[in-house]
Amino acid sequence: MKKYLLFIMSGMLMTSCLDTIVLPKDIIIDEDYWQNREQAQAMVNGAYKQMVTDAVVKRMIVWGDYRSDEMNYETVQDLSGNSVWADLQKISLGNIDSDNQFSVWSDVYSVINKCNIVLEKAPGVVSIDPAYTMETFNTDKSQMLALRSLCYFYLVRAYRDVPFTTVAYLNSSQDRNVAQSAPADVLDRCISDLEEALKSPISSSGYNDWRRVGIITEDGIKAILADIHLWKASVMHSEDDYRKCIQYCDDIIASKKAASLAGDGGFGPGASTTSEYPLIGTTFARRELFVIGNSSESIFELQMTGTNDVSTAIKDMYFVIDKKNFGAVMATKIFGTIGSESGDNATVYTTNMDNRYLENCYGVGDADASAFDIRKMVDANPNEFAPSDTKRDPYKLSAHNASAVNRPTLDRYGQNWIVYRLADIMLMKAEALVQLAADGALTADDDNLTEAFNLVDAVNRRSLAKLDDANVLKISSYTDKESMEQLVLCERQRELCFEGKRWFDLMRYNYRHITPVDYTKTMFDISGDTYNEDLFPSNYSGFTNLVRRKYLENGVAIMAKMGREPFLYFPVPNSDMKVNPLLHQNPAYSEGDKYVKN
Template identity: 45%
Template sequence: MKKYMLFILSGLLTTSCIDTVVLPDDITIGEDMWKSKSDVEGMVNGVYKAMTSEAIIERCIVWGSYRSDEMNPIVQTFNNGKENALKDIKSGYMTQTNTYADWSAFYGVINRCNLVLQHAPEVVESDPAYTEATLNTDISQMLAMRSLCYFYLVRAFRDIPVTPGAYKFSSQEFEIPQEAPLTVLNKCIEDLETAIKTPLSPNGFTDWRRVGYMNKEGIAALLADVYLWRGSMTHNSADYQKCVEYCDIVLDSKRAATADYFDFGRPWSNLVYDGSVNYRAQFISGNSLESIFELQMDGKNDDNFGLRNCYWNYDEKSRGNGLMNASLIFNEVNADKVYISDKDYRWYESCYSVNSSDKEELDIFKMVSLMETGNVEGNLKPQTPLSRGYEEVAQNWIFYRLSDVMLMKAEALVQLTPDSEDAADKDVENVLRSAFSLVNEVNKRSIALATLTDADTLKFSTYSNKAAMEELVLAERLRELCFEGKRYFDLLRYNYRHVDGVQPDKILADINEDPDVMVENNGSMMNLMTRGMSVGGGAARLLMHTEPYLYFPVLESELKANLLLKQNPAYKKSNLYDKN
């Protein structure tokens, strides 16, 4: 049973961005605040509470899913700011006033983390109940949560400010320059490798806290993700090896904790997808055995407004503010589409009315329905479940789960494959087979086993070279992780691996003022990404042809408040305000 984190901390840290931060009531961060173990617990829990905000969840969805090819904009016209901002994103070009370029919610969480990191050590001296061991696990969580926020920001904006410490008073200096992505990623890795030395144990809890707090598995998963991103930007094989090592920490931990759960002779059977039963455990009940880290929601004090705003269609006529549709690629099954079999549970459990001949767009079903479709292996025709009213949405938001880590490891293994033109090279084959095995496990788990045929399965012979295996991993991540805020970042990693001349140690504004003469984006990645653009693939391709266009602009209000910030050159020509 879930327990939900309720915090009555009057005046606690309602923050905006680092430049226009709304500071907490000084009482809550002054000398009288940091006296006892419970004071620190309240502040630590406040970080998790802040992450459940509508602003955070919406941006996880918009930045990670909506901007990719897996989602379309709404058809209905609301004429509101969010709808217009979403349409601008899908046009391939934005202005510096786009509401989804607002990074303030993430910097608010970062400031909370910094407050704990700064003041928690003081409490060890004043409260004997607050031990060094507890302090260390609190520091571990805060370093990890801060790194998670920075990791989202660097993937959405590329060049971002890194705050030097906690902000408590309006007299503090808020002007901070941006850092290049390599600097930010290095900081995340340094903090996370410190955090994983004294983490919470995932086996120390039997309730929601097993996955509701950032523990050793969550830190290892995040480290694997950051190394995978850095390796893709720098083409550094050592980073891919570190990704594999941290993935293995998660896999070994899960294996040890769920030793009695395995079946069918396959090492991960039943743990990820085994039909609608596990679908319910993951996306309806929450906190499944597969889960690694997810935000806890109860639909009341912690209502998942962000999820509802983006995905919820509650009566076929009235839609949420800025609702999005699944792409048409989810409405068909064949060799050229996302799913290779209509027996794949993920195909018809991800959207309403899958395979409906009279629907041009599909409403997203994953994570917002209170029930699964009810399909069984002998009755595979997709059904339309009853919808629910516009009320409590208690589904958790999942940051990491086991299949994500399995596929990260597969992606890194492909990049560690020796370069060889010889298809019979055993070293190449062995590494590729290892990657294929992970992908195949995830894929086969989601196929209805009772009706499984040879045509429904993946074949190693089809993906026996490095390029084909890389594309298989990318496709399987889309099948498995659709609408979970992963796809756009997957495409960016793919892009970076296939372009040369990227300078991750410099901010874009210092490389070249003209975005049109910067590094050209990879054509295959652009083909995938622009098929989701409403203005048409060709037009969007022209707009998004170089690296700066892959990121959000710096918000206009930020440029006015912080004169050290430099605008992404892709958006400088259209700025309504130019501080230079």
């Protein structure tokens, strides 16, 4: 049974000084509070609980996915007056400003502050309560360092230049004005913290219940490290970071393989597709991953109860908003038909024998539909798809079908939010391998490209209802480094759509194909407070062409507003700019603090 991590602290108060940090009530910081193991670990649990809140999960969706070619705001029904929908519409139209609710970073900094409080206050408990041993503290420390690093990694990818602090803000009298750091500095600090966390991690096989993936274990730490190194490698064109990404991916794959062979990898009957890559078998994959959750394939996922609905993010975004039977966003037209993964009319899926085609969206196959309701993570029906077309047809539910029997009831809505899982790691490794391959045509001894293809092929085969020549991937179709890079990008979209990955995937793709940017400097260091486009490289046309696929009209004009690096990031929140004199606005938003309106 899914469980929330215990959270026994009092509520939190916003301060009047700086919205960056949400301070706890005095009971949390009073010296009388930090007296025993239960109190220390309650604060650890509280950091996880803050991570699962509505505001944080929505930002994972919007920052990591919504700006990509996968999603657009709900266009079929009227949601005027809903603030979430209104701000999503502004983002899609290129009219982001610093008052947009998704420009606000305070909820993520609240998680960071809770981690900092544990790291500062918990060591004192070791000398007070014998039950709170140094070993216990070290495992708590490992989790807090990892969770804090994950939060900073999200912030860097969303804003680029962000304040970095390890200070525990305990009361409103503290000076909390912190300047932004260059993104390379923040990521290097995260890597250092994660390497420290690996000295005393929770074993990935240490639990056999929800905690195996509901807290950050050794595999979870390595997943964050792999992700950060892949990002750094793409932005800074660093082969060494690609190699480190591969190293951590290999460690995780080996760990999952060992767990599979030992029979203690998780829950459910999902037999692995291969012994080399212990993915859940085709028949059970959707049910185990997205309906039951905490699967053997999972590495770290945020735990939802389905009863309290403390976080309504997935429900509001994908399923029901304002008591209407549709979410604030819809999947774009590229998910609705079968076609090619390249060319002007490229689609996500190339065969209707790919189970994900039917599993991820409602109403696919409707030639008249311009967008589709998202099914992934909000369909609680555990039934599997049959391999024949005739038996698969009933699952093609119409968009906005309120009476669809496959829809979950709201009183038991509890699908988890998956942060990392094995297929993601395999495809990270494939991406890094491709970038280390030699330019030019694929040769028989090109081990990097061959291994990258095998990783993609294993993920792809797991989802195919028929493993025949017409449906399986063929290495002969991908003849060089460029085509293999496209294959990995396409497979990541097929496998990980709507999981908060696509925008970051596209940003890495963009960075790899432009002049290397100086990530050791903030944008203010580069350009000052005034935007000078000559100081920032143009974004890659292949990147902008992919993002433009989401737009039914005016795509060229909207993408023209995203021509250079600063526009890929959100503005610094206006509430923080007003009170922290050390902050500098992203120069793309410095004139009038807004994009030019349509």
